[in-house]
Amino acid sequence: MAKILIILENSKGKFVGLTKECLTVVQKLAGDLNADVEGIVLGHGINELAQEAGKYGVKKIYKVDDAEFSGINILYHTRTIEALIKEIDPTLVIAGASLYGQELVPRLAARFDKAMFASVNNLSIDDDEYEGIHPLFEEKLFVTMEGSAEELTFATILGGNNPEAEPDDNLSAEVVDFSPVIEDSDKRESFVEETIAKVSVDITKAKLLVSGGRGVGSGEKFAVIRDTAKALGGEVGASRAAVDAGWVAYDHEIGQTGKTVTPDFYIAAGISGAIQHLVGMRNSKTIIVVNTDEEAPIVEIAHFAIIGDLHEVLPELAKQL
Secondary structure, X not given: XXXXXXXXXXXXXXXXXXXXXXXXXXXXXXXXXXXXXXEEEEEOOOHHHHHHHHHHOOOEEEEEEOHHHXXXXXXXXXXXXXXXXXXXXXXXXXXXXXHHHHHHHHHHHHHHOOOEEEEEOOEEEEOOEEEEEEEEOOOOEEEEEXXXXXXXXXXXXXXXXXXXXXXXXXXXXXXXXXXXXXXXHHHHOOOXXXXXXXXXXXXXXXXXXXXXXXXXXXXXXXXXXXXXXHHHOOEEEEOHHHHHOOOOOHHHEEXXXXXXXXXXXXXXXXXXXXXXXXXOOOOOOEEEEEEOOOOOHHHHHOOEEEEOOHHXXXXXHHHOX
């Protein structure tokens, strides 16, 4: 039977959101390929985390639990996962296209001299061939990548294109201890410390976002964005222009240099819709635009557009609740 190996990226005792999106992709592929899903989790003190992976449909978990893996040394991870791949012989190795995944997976693909689907929106299979869509030039161009599903293949999946997999408490996995493989040449790099940036809010988890851009007018006027978000039970988003102007903290920036979000409702007020912003929110389920310019680029992708002054429209919207 075919076998898929997913690299389960984790931080601070939790699977990162991008890994959960990959699990959604893997579950679909497993059904199409009639394949078993196995995973590898690396770290220190991760027994409970390894058990949790079973709730996402992973049948077998290879746990690398060692003090050497308290921090990320990409050379240790590469060598150890390489050894596991040689042992279990999967047909597909997949991870999220995070900074970690983008550094790790190409190394693995090179060591096996096999094809890689790098940073694709999704990965599907049709007639024994994988197909992935890779965006270029800020999503102005999309390249279709194809490759045989008969050979070992590697892939990284971009965030914001698939929902996060939901755990099922009725599922469990077999957890197998796997010994780390480290050679002297891997010790040329060493982990020093991990510093986590302090953020005021994680807008990637919000179900509703109210975002403001340059059209809001000023930092003082940006209060209408915050008031509307609060009234609707959502979070505040912003374009880069609003962040650069100092009206709102960087934590709230959406777009190429900020966060990628996929809320159920995205309200964009005073945002023209430069491609740098659109790439961060275009996959929102429902996009509502408030703008005085009916020809603004963001209007073209909106599900609903209100052509009017946001300072009149948003307070009226809040009053209706």
